[in-house]
Amino acid sequence: xxxxxxxxxxxxxxxxxxxxxxxxxxxxxxxxxxxxxxxxxxxxxxxxxxxxxxxxxxxxxxxxxxxxxxxxxxxxxxxxxxxxxxxxxxxxxxxxxxxxxxxxxxxxxxxxxxxxxxxxxxxxxxxxxxxxxxxxxxxxxxxxxxxxxxxxxxxxxxxxxxxxxxxxxxxxxxxxxxxxxxxxxxxxxxxxxxxxxxxxxxxxxxxxxxxxxxxxxxxxxxxxxxxxxxxxxxxxxxxxxxxxxxxxxxxxxxxxxxxxxxxxxxxxxxxxxxxxxxxxxxxxxxxxxxxxxxxxxxxxxxxxxxxxxxxxxxxxxxxxxxxxxxxxxxxxxxxxxxxxxxxxxxxxxxxxxxxxxxxxxxxxxxxxxxxxxxxxxxxxxxxxxxxxxxxxxxxxxxxxxxxxxxxxxxxxxxxxxxxxxxxxxxxxxxxxxxxxxxx
Ligand code: ASP
Numbered sequence: 524x525x526x527x528x529x530x531x532x533x534x535x536x537x538x539x540x541x542x543x544x545x546x547x548x549x550x551x552x553x554x555x556x557x558x559x560x561x562x563x564x565x566x567x568x569x570x571x572x573x574x575x576x577x578x579x580x581x582x583x584x585x586x587x588x589x590x591x592x593x594x595x596x597x598x599x600x601x602x603x604x605x606x607x608x609x610x611x612x613x614x615x616x617x618x619x620x621x622x623x624x625x626x627x628x629x630x631x632x633x634x635x636x637x638x639x640x641x642x643x644x645x646x647x648x649x650x651x652x653x654x655x656x657x658x659x660x661x662x663x664x665x666x667x668x669x670x671x672x673x674x675x676x677x678x679x680x681x682x683x684x685x686x687x688x689x690x691x692x693x694x695x696x697x698x699x700x701x702x703x704x705x706x707x708x709x710x711x712x713x714x715x716x717x718x719x720x721x722x723x724x725x726x727x728x729x730x731x732x733x734x735x736x737x738x739x740x741x742x743x744x745x746x747x748x749x750x751x752x753x754x755x756x757x758x759x760x761x762x763x764x765x766x767x768x769x770x771x772x773x774x775x776x777x778x779x780x781x782x783x784x785x786x787x788x789x790x791x792x793x794x795x796x797x798x799x800x801x802x803x804x805x806x807x808x809x810x811x812x813x814x815x816x817x818x819x820x821x822x823x824x825x826x827x828x829x830x831x832x833x834x835x836x837x838x839x840x841x842x843x844x845x846x847x848x849x850x851x852x853x854x855x856x857x858x859x860x861x862x863x864x865x866x867x868x869x870x871x872x873x874x875x876x877x878x879x880x881x882x883x884x885x886x887x888x889x890x891x892x893x894x895x896x897x898x899x900x901x902x903x904x905x906x907x908x909x910x911x912x913x914x915x916x917x918x919x920x921x922x923x924x925x926x927x928x929x930x931x932x933x934x935x936x937x938x939x940x941x942x943x944x945x946x947x948x949x950x951x952x953x954x955x956x957x958x959x960x961x962x
Contacts, residue, residue: 524553525684527723529692529714532563532571533731534788535642538606541649547729547791548650548687556682556721557689558714559646561638562599572596572638573693573707580631583624593621600641611648613641632694633702639691639710652687657713660720661695663703669695669712671775675720682721690717711772715783719775726776726783728768733787734796735760735767738815742950743957749796749814750806756813756903757798759939763901764818773798811907812960815953817900819946821853822868823930824879826888827861837886838862844881848874853899854932854941861890865930865943868895897929898949901941902956908937918942920959926952 528548534540548554561572575596582589597617604611620637623629640656647654660677662670674695682688692710697703705712711728718726734748735757752760754777761767768783776783777800786795824841831837838855841864845852854865871878875893883891907913914933917940921928930943944952 525556525721525723526551526554526725526727527556527558527714527718527721528554528727528729529558529710529717530560530788531710531728531730532560532573534729535560535562535646536565536569537562538603540788541603541607541646543788543791544646544729545650547788550791553724554727555684555687556717556723557646557650557652557687558692558710558717559639559642559689560692560710561642562603570595572599572642573635576635576638577631579624580629580634583627589624590621593624596638600645604645607649609645609648611645613644616641630701632704636691636694636702636704639693643689643691647689650687650689652689653683655681655688655690657691657694658696658702661713661716663695663697665698667703669716671716671719674716678717678720705771706769708769709771711768712775715772715775718781719779722779723781726781727786728772728783729786729788731787731789732785733790733793734785735765735814737813737961738953738957739765742953746957747961748793750794751797751799751802752813753802753905754798754800755936755938756905759901759903759934760814760816763816763899763903763939763941765814765816805906808906810961811904811910811913812902812956813904813906815900815902815956815960817898817949817953819898819949820868820895821865821897821899821943822871822875822893822895823863823865823897823943824871824882824891824893825861825863826882826886826891827858828886828888829860831860831862840885841882844878844885847881848878850874850878854930856930856932863930865897865899865932894929896946897943898946898952899930899941899943900949900952900956901939902960903939905938907940914940916959917956920955921952924951924955926955 530544563571575592579589579592660674662674664670692713694702694704736746737749738746740746783798784795787793850866850870852864852866856863926944926948928942932941
């Protein structure tokens, strides 16, 4: 049994967090491979080390001395080291880096990668684990994608499994020997690659919330975490607006069918959210909504034409007009002699009148209407498909709350029920669903 555990910036922010991580690892000896982020914020007004490193690089680019910012960075690491009594010489490396920085001989990617590098060095020394640098195994192709097979192979050769290893996240090596970073938040990807390389039984992603929440905490008070979610549901949730993991993160572990467990470093007793391809038995069979999410600011173009049901090509003509303007259509709810297309207002607004003119000319509808300020709300749940009456209950609850539904759509896989409401009813609709189906 092997678990790869990735700890994000807030889990690495200070000495107290390092201690929590050690306890988490000691409580389960199968957590033998650890991937770490750079130190994050200790409180709301603090700075992330990665942000400071970007700032430092920008300073030197414009010929401004960055000594002050550089010292803020190094002192964070020295504080952690000294508070935990870790025997590690960091000063020599800091001095060498500063020298190269002043000489402008460090690329931006290399400089910002040092946040995770120093985190991993410190954590490895603290735990007595092996330090494995990301440049030794995360290999990029020239186009910036990861050469998975080469990388996996390299990591497998480096890991001494009995010992425990700490790996810095966020960066790897280009074929020309330069360091390259992933996009922001990319330590998640390193963790997933390590889990895939080592065929881990679980990839644990430790952060500061107890899993993916069932609804946005800015809308619903203290929402519950989702105990179990499939990758398909997760895709629905993130498409419809929930802030969940980056697609690149999921891909390496999904490909190998490795479960992904989101956990809270500050509440390790919580089970967090387990993400898998499928679950054989639901953890709570009465819970048929997995999550509720949504986005504001959609536009609906609706048209009707008598006899449309018997005409060929009307929908195609409408979609062709939109394609011409490179508008991606999100939903196409339709009736017998009418059809609507739903898309993001931001995308369509600049061309709206041209588009309406073209539809008028090419389709000659009897009516053509536009509604904007529409919010889309999605109730996502794999168990909805086998439940008669779910949508009835859902719309009844909204009706009782006086929320007018402007559009209804359900995907063919019955993984979601999507409906449109006025922007101003957005939060109320999410609260009504949460209160009637979760609470
Ligand atoms: N430290 C990097 C960032 O802030 C990468 C990460 O933490 O995942 O984006």
